[in-house]
Amino acid sequence: MASDPSGSNGIGTRRAPAATFAARLTFEDVHHSYHSRETIRGITLTAEPGEVLCLLGPSGSGKTTLLRIAAGIEAQTAGRVLLDDREIAGPAVFLPPERRGVGLMFQDFALFPHLSVLDNVRFGLTALPRAEAEAEANVALERVGLAHYAQKFPHQLSGGEQQRVALARALAPRPSVLLMDEPFSGLDSRLKDSIRADTLTILRQSRASAIVVTHDAEEAMRMGDRIALLRDGRLVQVGTAEELYLNPTDIFTAAFFSEINEFPGRVRGGVVETPLGNVDGRRFADGETVRVAVRLSGLRVLEEGGAMPARILSRRFLGVVELLNLAIPGTDQPVRARVRADLLAHGLRDVTLSVNERDILVFEKDDRTS
Structure with a gap:
């Protein structure tokens, strides 16, 4: 398998793409059902022009279904999809995928094994004359730093190189919106x-709007200008990474963005308490009963000087x-903490514990009802 030359070293030498006019993609009260089971439940969400919007959530939350609705591969059962305020899917309109100006990059890359890298990228440019399509495909390959692999076949490339070929193919028609379904999972x-x-x-160079599906919160925080967190087909919270981490609307969101200890509490x-x-x-x-989340990162474990005594039950x-x-007074529930590996002496059992109040939510x- 070929080596992967990916990384920041080659970015500066790649060809800058021709201008793409980024579009605004809007889901307006979108519903979707599959075999009488509702998979999307009234989602209203907008990806702004030039923005990278990450759809985040666990398996079965509706992320990929929403992406397929945007691409025109699935039809919603209610609601509308708009591209720059023009309806592309709704009660009386359904544009096929090839007429939407939307690019789609599949999770498994979906490269044709019998076609060369160049022909894989050229595949979506059938409306152009062959010579022009080939020129555009070469530009797209230069954009991702793989022009020198044009005549190779997918099986001769590493996983990272295959991912970039799939990206080049999706960008070659210069879509105004690019949809990416878990592009890094493999x-x-x-x-x-x-x-x-x-x-x-x-x-960023292509200037297209992008919607990226992921189940990995850190990946969403690295990639997204904004993040839309989904659960059971509903939109839970949308905002920047900082907004969702610091001000989660519920304990589901808090647990998705950081490891937590969870306790019942009473006001x-x-x-x-x-x-x-x-x-x-x-x-x-x-008198109200509440749920309390304490981030592992907010716990400080010291040999002495902490606010309460604790005993180490196990360490990994x-x-x-x-x-x-850790075992602490007042609860039979063990408390988990992450500490620097060289902080506590080997064999130490009795320690003290303090918590940063900002990490108690x-x-x-x-809040977990569907």
Whole structure:
């Protein structure tokens, strides 16, 4: 298999693309059902011109279905899809994929094994004369740094190179919106960072709007100008990475963006009592039962000097950090913490624990209902 020359080294020498006019893609109260099961439940969402919008969520949340609706591969059961305020799918309109000006990059890249790299990229340019299509395909390959692989076949390329060929093919028609379905899921974890960085640079250069599906919160934070978090076919929260991390609307969002300890809590006199200390609960009714999330990153474990005693039940070395399971007074539930690997002496059992109040989040008890 060929070596992967991906990374930032080649970006500067790649050909700048011809201008693409980015479009605004809007989902307007979109619903979708499959075998009488509702898979998309009234989603309203807009990808702004030139923006990278990440659709994030667990398996079955509706991410890929929403992408397929935008591409014209699936038809919604209700609602509309608009491109720059022009309806492309709705009650009385359904433009086929080839008439939407939308590019789609599949999760498995979907390269044709019997076609050369150049012919794979040229495949979506059948409306052009052959010579012109070939020239455009070469430009697209230069854009992703693979012009020298034009005559090779997909099986001769690494996974990262195949990903870039698929990206070149999707960008060759110069779509105003590019849809990408988990484009990095099949790549070696060691390559993902550089391939993602390259892809983001190419997207910025192409100026197309992009909607990227992922189940990985860190990937969404690395890639997205904004993130739309989905769950059970509904839009849970949309915003920047910072907004979703710092101000999650519910415990589902909090747990998706960081590892948490979760406890039940009760509001008494405007205070929520938790095993890790009391926090402000004035926005809840007195006596109300709530859910409390404490980020692992907000826990500080020291040999002495912390706010409460704790005992190490187990510790797992993870390289730079250790994952600890701790027993604390007031609860039978172990508390998890991540600490720097060289912080605590080997064999240490009794420690102290403090928590950063900013990493304690309080939510309504029934926020997990569908």
